[in-house]
Amino acid sequence: MSKTALITGATSGIGKATAELFAKQGYNLILCGRREERLHQLKNELGRDTAIITLNFDVRNREDVFSAIDNLPKEFSEIDILINNAGNAHGLDPIDKGSIDDWDAMLDINVKGLLYMSKAIIPKMTERKSGHIINIGSTAGKEVYPNGNVYCASKHAVDAINQGMRIDLNAYGIRVGAVNPGLVETEFSDVRFKGDAEKASKVYQGFQPLKPEDIADIILFVVTRPYHVNIADLVVMPTAQASSTLVKKEL
Ligand code: NDP
Numbered sequence: 001m002s003k004t005a006l007i008t009g010a011t012s013g014i015g016k017a018t019a020e021l022f023a024k025q026g027y028n029l030i031l032c033g034r035r036e037e038r039l040h041q042l043k044n045e046l047g048r049d050t051a052i053i054t055l056n057f058d059v060r061n062r063e064d065v066f067s068a069i070d071n072l073p074k075e076f077s078e079i080d081i082l083i084n085n086a087g088n089a090h091g092l093d094p095i096d097k098g099s100i101d102d103w104d105a106m107l108d109i110n111v112k113g114l115l116y117m118s119k120a121i122i123p124k125m126t127e128r129k130s131g132h133i134i135n136i137g138s139t140a141g142k143e144v145y146p147n148g149n150v151y152c153a154s155k156h157a158v159d160a161i162n163q164g165m166r167i168d169l170n171a172y173g174i175r176v177g178a179v180n181p182g183l184v185e186t187e188f189s190d191v192r193f194k195g196d197a198e199k200a201s202k203v204y205q206g207f208q209p210l211k212p213e214d215i216a217d218i219i220l221f222v223v224t225r226p227y228h229v230n231i232a233d234l235v236v237m238p239t240a241q242a243s244s245t246l247v248k249k250e251l
């Protein structure tokens with residue numbers, strides 16, 4: 001029987017590439033995001049390959065998260081794989097100049113949103129004593145870079161939550177692991193720089209960044225390991241990148 005995977009942030013970037021790859025592999029998919037039009041489009045396109053349901057909510061809204069998960073149709077209610085991917089950076093400013101609204105957005109989405117999703121889905125996994133949770137962290141969750149302050153804090157929190165989940169869910173046989181990418185060219189920088197396309201594209205100039213499909217590939221690898229194998233924490237960077245601040249241009 002096909003497994004069911006729920007992907008948050010499926011409307012763009014890493015989440016979308018993962019949805020496309022998983023659809024080809026025949027996973028039943030629950031695809032989440034705020035942009036309804038994109039969700040419709042995904043359902044139309046990927047629905048040819050597999051069973052798809054889309055859920056349109058903001059992960060910051062606790063009631064909407066629980067209501068969406070509690071009201072899933074029966075055929076989608078047993079979630080085997082949760083991919084906690086929704087998230088973004090908002091702003092790139094020194095700590096003394098940062099916007100409190102940006103800080104709220106990053107902590108509410110990247111940390112609390114991930115927790116709400118997990119809290120809504122974990123009980124059925126513990127009941128069934130099976131499940132697999134993949135948390136999308138970042139190299140920003142392993143090291144702090146200039147002006148990254150609160151985004152890095154949010155991803156360090158994901159790193160801690162990933163470890164905590166693995167420890168606490170170990171008794172139930174639930175696999176928990178993180179995939180922590182370096183620079184991936186998605187809409188991430190458009191969001192970080194609030195639609196300033198020129199600033200956003202400069203982030204990826206002069207070297208070959210990762211593509212969202214590279215991360216999707218790795219996520220598929222993680223979920224297709226035999227049950228006794230849990231990829232607990234994986235860091236992946238473009239070859240041109242050695243750390244958050246060291247990127248070799250024109251490689
Ligand atoms: P994108 O901006 O392309 O995608 C972000 C996704 O998150 C979108 O589908 C967006 O959907 C969703 N999302 C954002 N805010 C909310 C919200 N409040 N409620 C629900 N969904 C939301 O960026 P990426 O694909 O690059 O980012 C995906 C994950 O990967 C993030 O957690 C990011 O931190 C992480 N990451 C990215 C890296 C990169 O270099 N790109 C590197 C390391 C980690 P919608 O707007 O429709 O709601």
Ligand code: 8X3
Nearest residue numbers: 138139140182183244
């Ligand atoms: C995304 C990678 O280096 O822009 O998490 O923070 S970085």
